[in-house]
Structure formats: C-alpha cells, structure tokens
Amino acid sequence: MKINWFKYASPASFYPLAGQLVPKFAAVAAVLVLIGLYVGFFHTADQLGGSNPQKEYYRIIFVHVPTAWMSMWLYLVLAGWSAIGLVFNTRLSFMMANAVAPTGAIFTFLALWTGALWGRPSWGTYWDWDPRLTSELILFFLYIGYMALHSAIDDSRRADRAAALLAIVGVVMLPIIYWSINCPDPNNCAALHQRSDPGSIHASILIPMLLITLGFWSYSFATAFMRLRDIILTREADSAWVRDMLLEARADTGGGSGTSSGVPAGAGRGAV
C-alpha cells in the first residue's frame, strides 16, 4: 500500500480536516483543564497549603508552570515548522508556524503575569530579575520579533521565509541566551539556584500540573487550527476551491434547503 505522506500538506485538503479537529481539541482542552484545576484546588496532599493557610497562593503554579512549559514548547514547534517549510518548501508549514506564534506569545505573557502574581506574596515584589522569569521575558521578545517581521513584509512568500529564518536563528540562540541569563558569572555556575527535579514534586501536585499542561496543549492545537483556517482562506482567496466553498456556503445559508448547490455555484461563478 502506498501512503501519500503529503496529502494533508495541501491547504485545500487540510482545511476541512482542521475544521473537524478544532471542536475536538477544544473539548479535550476544556475537560482536561477543568479536571486539572479541580484536582489542583481540592485534592492535593496539601503539604504547603494545609499546614499553613497563608501559603495557599502556591496553587498558581497549576497555571504558571504549564503556561511556561507551553511557551517554550511552542517556540520549538514554531521553529520546527519553519525549518520544515524552508526544507520542503511547503506553504502549509509556514502557515502553521504563523498560526502557532500568537498562542505561544500569549502563553509567554501569561507565564510572566502569573510569575509576577506569585512573586508578590513570596518575594515581596512583582519583578525580581529571577533567571526563569527573565528568560521568559526574552522569549516573549523573540515571539514579538517573529510576528513583527512577518507582518512588516507585504509579500507573503518573503514574509514566510524571512520569519522562518529568524525563528531558526532564535532557536539556535535561545540556549545561549538562557545560559547567559542563568549563569552571568561563569566562575561559579555550580551555584545555579535554578534546580528542578520532577521526582521531588509530590504526585498530587505533579498530576494536576501535567493534566493542565495537556489541556493547554490541546488548546494550542485548537487555536492554532482556527487561526490556520483563517490564514488559509486569506492566502488562497483566489483559488478555485475557496471560491466554490464560499459559494456553496452562501447557497446553503441564503438559498434555503430546496436549491441544489450546483446551480447557484455555477451562476455565482459567472457573476465573479
């Protein structure tokens, strides 16, 4: 059996598939986030919260950590689709990268915001140049740069490719930037205060965190596909399949159920 790997690389065949996937991903996202929040708020082992009610604010990590994870992961996704687009010269890959960017930027912003909200009660200040938050801020700048470059170029082919190259440069630079922020003094990097060991997190806290992360991931798919459908329609507005589809949709809504879709579509094409 021969598999056509590139079947869904064509905007025309991916458009309806994306349309079917959006509500599914949205539903999964809603369910997972609600379960995650419920478990996180009411069913944790309460190592921190129970014994000391003042520390209840720690529960913001159930949103903060997943947004931070997603913000970093989506930049990789963005750079990955950009690289695929440059290598295989597939338009849909660039559109996908383009559709992911705003969601990534929003997650980055939320990570910064929730980080500041957490910092206020625990450090006594909204902003402390903590390396993790500073890295998120730089990541936010990278997202903004990508979107600014893309929207500054009118020619969509050049915009796609230029922004893709920028995303790849960004993904190469990110580890270096991250490291330089985390270890500004190379003489004693051992004193890095950022140490995360997933094993040390209690399961009742880790599980809701992971549930919400999966929920946010699902949400990212839903929003990216929604945006992708808009981008496809805008870019392919002149192509035959978009025209036919729009005419069909117009016939379905305006012409009543009795009219067959073929006749008004033909008539419409004559008018266009």
Place this chain on the structure above:
Amino acid sequence: MLKVFWCILTRDITLALRRRTDVLTTLFFFVIVVSLFPLGVGSERELLRLLGPGVVWVAALLASMLALERLFAADYDDGTLEQLLLAGQPLSLLVLAKVVAHWLLTGLPLVVIAPLMAMQYSLEPIAILVMMAALALGTPVLSLLGAIGAALTLGLRGGGILLSLLILPLYIPVLVYGAGAVSVSVVEIADTQPYFSLLGAFLVAALILAPPASAAALRISME
C-alpha cells in the same frame, strides 16, 4: 577567493571614508549616550563605577545596531547587491567581507574611544584595559549577528526600528559576559579568564554560523 574578499573589503572602506560623517555619527552617538547617563542618574563616583561597564556596553550595543541599517542599504538601493548575488562567488564570503569592513568602520572606533568613556565613570586602568579587550572580542559578534537582521529587514518600511526588535534580544549573551568581565576585573583580574573564553567562543561560532545565515537571509529578501 581571498582576492574577492579583499576587493569587497577595500571597496567598502574606501566608500565609507569618502563619506566620513556616517562613521563619525555612530561614534558620537556612542559618546552621547554614555555621557547622558551620569546626568540622569547623578554623578556619585561609587554609583558610576558600578554602572560604568553596563552603560558602556549597552551604548555599544545600540551604536552598532544603529549602524547596521547601512550595512546593505546603499548596495541594495543602487543594485550592487543584486550583482553580488549573481557574482558566482560564495555569498557567505562576500557577506563576511562586508561585515568585516563594517566592523572596522563602526566597531573598532568604539573600542578605541572606550577608554575615554570609561574615565567618565572613573574606572581603574586595569578595568579599562579589560573593557577594551572585551569590546574588541564582543563587537565583531554584534556586527555578525546584526548582519542577519539587516539582511532580513532589507528595504522594509521602518526597517531600523524593526531591526532593533529582532536583533537586540540576540545580543544578550555578549552584553552579559562583556559587561561581566569588566565588573569582575575590578575585584580579581584572574577571574576574567572564563569571560574571555566565552566571548572568544561566541566570536568563533558567529564567524562560522552567521555569514551563511546572512547569505540565506539576503537570498530570501532579494528573490
């Protein structure tokens, strides 16, 4: 190949020396920015000594970024750039030659004038030497990275401000270790060694990776 490199290098330098204001504007921008800080934050000597390394480096970043706009712009306007793309020579090499010329005209003057700026912040002589060395290693990295951004924003409306948005975040590692080296040299000069190793590593990596990336960006912008 060396001949082509040399040819572009001398051409760019000759062109720039015929219009010296471009070179001098960058230099004076650097001088003005550095001189403004004491007026803004107050002129207490201890405070300035702490701020000095960071201020000089940030000013160097901004100056080298402002100069980047001109890296390809003139050649793009008069069509020379298209000829370079068609020249049948490796484009990375041509880009590298242009970047080296650009650094000699905008980066090197900053290195030379830095001691004067450092004196405004009453830095020690040893710190001034460290600053010059760090700038000499760091500013070429800025030019190399910036060339990618300059190539991507070629011919765009408001290209200059966009360029800063794209490129300044990428300058952070150089800023952190460049300014860090100067700050540390005040305490213990031997501790500056890892900073210089890192800056040197950045320079080598940028020399290898940045010209092909700029060449690819130029091809995208010119097609």
